[in-house]
Each structure stands twice: as C-alpha cells, then as structure tokens.
Amino acid sequence: MTQRYVVVDLETTGNSVKKGDRIIQFAAVVVENNQIVDAYSTFINPEQPLSPFIEELTGIQSSQLVDAPRFSEVAPKIAEVLQDGCFVAHNVLFDLTFLQDEFLHNGFEPFYCSTIDTVELAKIIRPQATSFKLSHLAEEEGLAHDRPHQADSDAEVTAQLFINFCEELRKLPLVTLKQLYRLSYSLKSEISELLALILKERMSVSPIHYPHLQIHKGIAIRKPETVSKTSYDGEASYPQSAEEKIALLNQAFPHFELRNDQLKMMDAAYHIFNDEKIAIIEAGTGLGKTLGYLVPAAFCALEHHEPIIVSTYTIELQNQLIHKELANLHKMLPFELKTAVLKGRPNYISLAQFDRALRTKDDNYETALIKMQILVWLLETETGDKDELNMTAGGELFWERLQSVKSTSNEHERSWQNFDFYERAKENAKDADLIVTNHAFLMSDFFSNNGKGMSNSLLIIDEAHQLENAALKHLGSSIDYVSLKMMINKLGFYDQKQLLYKLLNMVGNLGGNISNREADNLLHDAIYEIEQFFQLLSKACEDFQKNMHNKNAVALHTILKSHGNSQPLTHLAERLHKQLQTLSSYLLENAAYVTEHGQPGKTQLFHLSEIESIAEFFKSRAGNFLEYFLRNKDSFLYWVEWHKNSPGQYVYLYSQPISGGQELWHRFFAQQNSVILTSSTLTVKGSFEYIKNKLGLHHHDIETYSFPSPFRYKEKVKLLVASDIAEVNKVSQAQYVKQIAEYIEQSALACKGRMLVLFTSQEMLRDVHESLRELSSLEDFNLLSQGISSNSKTRLIKYFQNFDKSILLGTSSFWDGLDLPGETLQCLMIVRLPFSPPNEPLTEARCDQIRAEGRNPFTEYALPEAIMRFRQGFGRLIRTNDDKGIFIVCDRRIVTTQYGKDFLLSIPDVAVNEVNLHDVQNSIKQWLK
Structure with a gap:
C-alpha cells in the first residue's frame, strides 16, 4: 500500500474547543506499506493550568509543560508531518477539530486531507467487540498499551490497530469487499478510499479460497459447524462425595473456595431430577448457585438421555450464563456436553430481509454502518443472534427490519430457508444435552403449543421470582394508535404506489376483478374509524388525568365509567373491529388470488409476504378490540396508559390475567416431569408460601430448600438510614428531589462514584437526574440514567463498568439480575422502599381480588412483593468475597414503621446506623477506607 497514513493523537485541557480548551501533547505515527516508518511527538504549552x-x-503535570514549546513554535513541524498524508485518528473529528482550530488560532493556514476514523473502522472490522474504546480494542488485539491517555502511546497503538484492520480487510472475500465499498460512501470518514485501494490490490492477485464460507446471492456466510450429541463410553457418574465434587470444581477453579452449601445444593438438585419432583431452592448470593444446578444437570442429562432446559429471566442473564458459567462447566466435566441456545425469533437475523435491505440504495450513515457490520459479522457468526453485535441505537432500530419472521410460502423467503438461523437454533436444540433459554421464550413455547413445548425435558428456572411476570406478558395483548397507523401507511393509497398499489396491479394483471376506488375506500374507512376511536379515548384520558392529579394509567372500565357514557366508545370499538376484519379479509383474499392464479417473481413474493403480515396484524387487533370492549375474559385486567404531556397519539390499551398462578400450574407445571425453581430471593419472613401461591404451587407437593449466603455481611456492609429526609408526602416534589440529590452528591464524592441509585418511579429519576446535572461538584462524574442516557440496560452497565467516577440511576429492571463485582460498585442507594404504586392498575386489581376473598392485600401481596424486591436490590452490592460496600436507604419508614422491621429482617444481619446529610460523607469514607 503506497498511500501515506498519518496516525494522530492529541491530549488536551478539556473536550471543547469552543470553551477555550487547548492541546497539551501532539503525537503522529506515519504508516506506509502497512508498516510504521516514522513518528513524532511533542508536549505543548497550553498557556493555561491543567485541571486535577x-x-x-x-499523568501529565502542569509543571511538565512550563518549558514546553507553544503551538505556534511546533506548527510548521506538525504541518510537515501531515503533508500528503491521510489523517487517521481514533474518533477523528475530535483530533481534527482541535488541530484545525489551533492552526487558525495561531495564524496558520488550515490543512486539507482525507480522514479515516479508526472507531468507524473498528465497528466494521470488529462488529462483535464489547467496546470500541482504544484501550479495549488494544487489549482484544493483544497490543501493549502501557500509557493510555498519553498521545505518543495512544498514537502508536492506534497505528498498530489501523495496520491490523487493513490486514483484516485484505483477507475478506471479494464479494464482501465490494459490498463494503459500495456502502462506505455513506460513512463520515473516507474509508471508501482505503477500500478502493484494497479492492484494486485484490483484483490483481489470485482468488482466495474460503472453505469455511459459502456464498449465496452475493452474500458470504459462515458454514455452520455440526456437533454431535454426547456419546460417552467411559464411566462418568455423579460425584456423590464432597471430595469428588471438590476435585471436579478444581478443574475450573484451581483456587476453589469450599462452600458446603453449594455441594448440598448439587445433591438436592440431583435427587430432585432423579425422583421427578418439583422443588424450590433459595440460594443466597455468593453460594455459586449456577454451578450448584449445572453440575448435577449435566450428569442427569447424560444418565437419563433427556435434555435439561435452563431458563433465566432476561437475555442479558442468558448471555452471562452462556459465556461465563457454561465455559466453566465444560472445563470440569469428564465428558462432552452439547449445549444449545434458544431465544425468541426477533433476536435472529433474517437473511432474506437483509438481502432485500442490501438492495435498497437509500442508505443514511446509520443504515450503511449496520449493513457493513452485518456483512463482516456473517463471516463469523454461527448463530445469527443480534446480541453478538455491538450496534448503535440507529442500528438497533434498523434491526427491526431484519429480524426473523415466521416462514411463508414466499419464494424469496424460501430461497433463504437453508440459512434460517432461528430454525437452525431449534434444530440444534433437538440434539442438545443442555438448552439455555429465557422465560419469555419458554412461556411462549409452552403456551403456544398447549403445554407440549420442549416436552420430555428436565427444567431449571433461574430467577424464578420473575416467572409469573413472563407468563403474564405472554398471556396478555396490547393495542396502540401508532402501530395501527404505521401498518396503514405501509399499505398506502393507490396513488401513493406502495403495497396496496402493488397488490392491485398484481391482481389486475392476472385478470382479477379489482377496483382501485373500492380499495382506497376500505383504507379511508379504516383510517376514519381509527381516528374517531382514539380521539374519543384520548379525550377520556385527558379528562381523567385532570381530575385524578396527573395519573396516566388506569383500568379501562374506570375510564369508561368516568367518561359518563361508555356507549359511544364501545360502539366505536365495535365498528373498528368490523372495519379491521373487513380490511384484513380483503388483503388476504387478493394475496391468495395472486398466488393461486399467477407465478409471482422474487420482488412480488416479498411484497405479498409483507401484505399477508399486515393483514394478520389487522385480524389480531380486530379480535383485541372485540375482547377489550365487548367480550372480557374472566380474571383478566384491561387497562389504558398514556403519555402525561401528550395523550393524543400516545394511548396504549393492554390486557393480561390478574394473576398467573392458575395458568402456570395447569398449562406448565402439571405437564412437567421435574422442575427446579431457584433464585437468591424466594422466601418472605423465612417462608416459601408467598412464592408457592404466586406460581400456583400452594396446593401441591413441592419440596423446598434454603441455602444461606456464605458472605460475612457484618464485615462487608454498613447500612445507613437517612435521618433528615422528609417523607415524600410531607414536602413538595421539588423539595424531596433536592434532598435526594444532596444525599447522592455527598455519597458519590465519598466513594468517587461507583454508585448505583435505585428508584421506584421513572418520573422521580428524571427529576433527580436534572437536579444532579446542576451540581458543579459532580462535573467530573459520569451520570448515567435509565431512559435518559440510554434505554438499553446492557449499554448502561457497560458504560458504568468502563468509566471511573460513574453514578448509575435505575428503576425496575435494575433491582435484580445485575452483577457488578469488585470496586465497580461500592455504594448502593435505595430512594424509596419498593412498594408498587397502590393506584397502578395491576396492583389495584390484585388488591381488589385479594380483598374480595376476605384477605388482607397489604400483608398478603403489597408487603411480600416489596420485601422480595428490596432483597433483590440489596443483593446487587456484595457479589464476591472481596467486596465491601455501603447500603443507603433514604426512606425512613424502614425504621419508623412496624413493617419496616420486616425489610431489615429480610436481609442478612448488618449494622444499621441513622445518619444526617452533614455526616454521610464521613461515614462512607470511614467504612470504605
């Protein structure tokens, strides 16, 4: 490669040129012919002090820069180094902007050249990288990076990365390179010029053979590896004695720390499977719960010749189990164990959809980048699982166009049938000894197959306290204005020449009796009915909100009653039901006519598939309207939610059973041979009765086990209760937010970030976030807030782990399933005891149901739920034997009410101290020192 590349890195006094920040160090490494040929670096006197x-x-001190040259003195040398080169940097816009500004500021002409951003390049070449930070990429590439954040070291590492990436590009299949080159013109840096050079080189040499790849319709894809089911001829029996188990664990953990209760849990799980029982096992944090069930599960799979299914609540936890725990399990076992992963269909890419998207030329930056990432990823992935990809938010949005859909008779889809990653995952699972899935997929599989899903399997339900939530979500449904309008817009009127136009033309070309006006009228009528219904529903919600102090979620029957006369809304719902049914039938009949009477081509088949999908959507929503307003199911809750500030379009209707226990027993547990339900928090006041009742197991013979945490919590946790925060209902929202923000400020300063704050309300979180942003004392802190900084829990956790001095604010999903060991998390704050809002529709319905049965809804539902969530929250703090931390509760009810004692008794015995704002910082420092 004869092109000259100048790889640059700068250190500066801050991040903003506009605020007067200046360069303090410049470094450049010159790359020619894929080798480093020259380097130059210098400190620069910024003529202003450096901040601490x-x-x-x-690691650069102000004193080091006193005698350094000013920028004006080194500008000619820098210009000489940059001359005739392509400007390469990691986040190129930052370095380029600073340099250009310094040249102009010092009276020099700006320079002009092509640029390459190695962040952009890394996203393409390493689409599965966990982070695109320079230090993380260097570590993954095995590059020494001893002095991060010093320009000479960073420039050299960036140059090495650039060289590696260029080598990787040269090795790509020609078809992939050509696709990348076409898409690269939508990128922000001139990667297209680099690709053009590499393409020219490749065209002049002999073709490369790729035995592990196959090319289909111009897309190179990795061939799947075939792994046979376990066939073990030797003697491998479950390790009965403690010595045998310890020897096994030592295979993965040479410095294994003996936990007797973990060994007892293994024995319990092994006997539960052998005796075909249903059992609940509570395993305290730090016990080694996952291996506590995986080891006996592996031996049972071998002995019984039956697959073991392990399900956990979220895909994040599923991924953690796959990449961490199963890797350790494989090291221990004296036999091969075939494992498979199953997730919901939308998690897998549809190559038919991707092929279609590639042929679309209307790329913006985000779509071009994600297409390029996927083209490279397809050379590596065997799963097609989107969680392998590190996508931008725009990429996540674009994925919705690519996710796998149910197979159709569509010829275009059929041509990609052998490359269906979802079907491949299901096939792999048929031969697997151990299948890892998540609760959402498990519930969908069982309920959709009338209890026959994944039959003849032994089941382990991890995070079992969340199983009912997953079941309720699957058994429920929803309707919203935006989705209905999106589907209508996809069809379009005849003169808009979208899907409806294409369908009518296909029918007309085959001699079918078709009327453009009739079709347009059907669409007009549907739009009219949708608008009429949602306008009236929105008006009812607005009126209700005004009268009920900004409440924005309520049972549907309450809205209908509050509106005075429910008849108009019910009548509109009935009309909309009929209109959507008519439109759905019309689309399906005409799509069937084209399939039966013609031979549609690839593009036509793709359009027919989309039309059939839209028709099924309308049919489903038509049924929902009938159910919600005219044919309510027994023991179901129907409710409505809306955005407080703009109820108009943003109104959502939901339904689900009020409780899931009965459905879970009859359609799930009663169909199983053996099930283990486990979690670190399954008891309330030492009893399993609440969880048994919740999961429909209270009238059945269920074994229960409780193994405590091995951690010495008195030495590891100090619990502080804020003594001077007023009760939330005794002061204004603004005053309460101010008090919480002050406690977060003092706590964060004491432990230098590394702090998780748990809220029960997104509204409260937003207000506290805004208050914290105003505090100058936290300027150097990284404030990460759920729903503000990002909606992705995975991305927020990654940022929290990667950046020092971070404060993470989270709501519901952060209360459990979060593993942040070591110094990543040292301070956990709970703003309010985690009671569900009493006027939230599901809570209200459950309390009414319990009350109607003559029982106490507070003691039998609200309090146990809050205690279990409180225990989950507490469990985030100490994850390993070396951890030490502070647990702060800002809700004084924990010490002022009778039921507050139940919360304190639900967690391990730790010292409880009341502290005021003035003393909190010192208390934390004293404990953590």
Missing part, C-alpha cells in the same frame, strides 16, 4: 482531572487522566 486532566492531570489524573493523562
């Missing part, structure tokens, strides 16, 4: 933060970050 910059000195700590870079």
